[in-house]
Amino acid sequence: MHKDKQLPFKEKNIILIGFMGVGKTTIGIHIAKKLNRDFIDVDQEIEKQYDMPVTQIFKTMGEQKFRQMEKEFIVDLCCNSRLKIISLGGGAFLQEEIRNVCLSTSIVFFLDLSFNLWKDRLHLLMDNRPVLQNKTLEEIEQLYYSRQGIYALNHSKVNTDYLKPEEVADNILHSLKLNWEINEPIN
């Protein structure tokens, strides 16, 4: 739809990135409701398409196949949609093609949560995040820090420490509104 032409700033998709469990899905739903826009969760869309949970996709088809599906889905979404609120899977930004298409077509917010606070959420994530399974806390901590460099490739970093999902959504909306005004003033 807009491969060669940039969309007006207000029409661009809004994409949330960050480590597993930082709240991309939860906060994305709040933002979509507040802006009255469609919400798309990439993990959930792939699960629907293959009619199985991500954990099962990893088991039966392998991580590489999942990464391929993830890339195809995100590239298509970025090139052929607008006005969407999109939550990526925690590992999506590891792929250069995904980073490039997201950063060149959309507004990318990185949800930051310090590891100390993230640790308290681990029990909520263990069962359906295959990448965390069979790892010690030390290995998970290494994974967390090893990914911070790629999440740093964003348009805006949002702190989520000690904030409720709705508060983070409000902060993102505030920043968006300021940017919408700066990029496309009313007069």
Ligand SMILES: Nc1ncnc2c1ncn2[C@@H]1O[C@H](COP(=O)(O)OP(=O)(O)OP(=O)(O)O)[C@@H](O)[C@H]1O
């Ligand atoms: N700001 C928050 N405060 C407290 N709990 C939160 C917050 N944001 C999310 N959670 C909780 O943390 C868990 C993980 O949230 P969520 O699924 O939204 O993360 P995610 O970033 O989408 O993870 P993934 O990358 O694995 O898809 C959920 O149980 C959610 O309710």
Ligand SMILES: O=C(O)C1=C[C@@H](O)[C@@H](O)[C@H](O)C1
């Ligand atoms: O961080 C990751 O590598 C992943 C995060 C999840 O959102 C899923 O996309 C999947 O479990 C892989």
Ligand SMILES: [Mg+2]
């Ligand atoms: Mg999610």
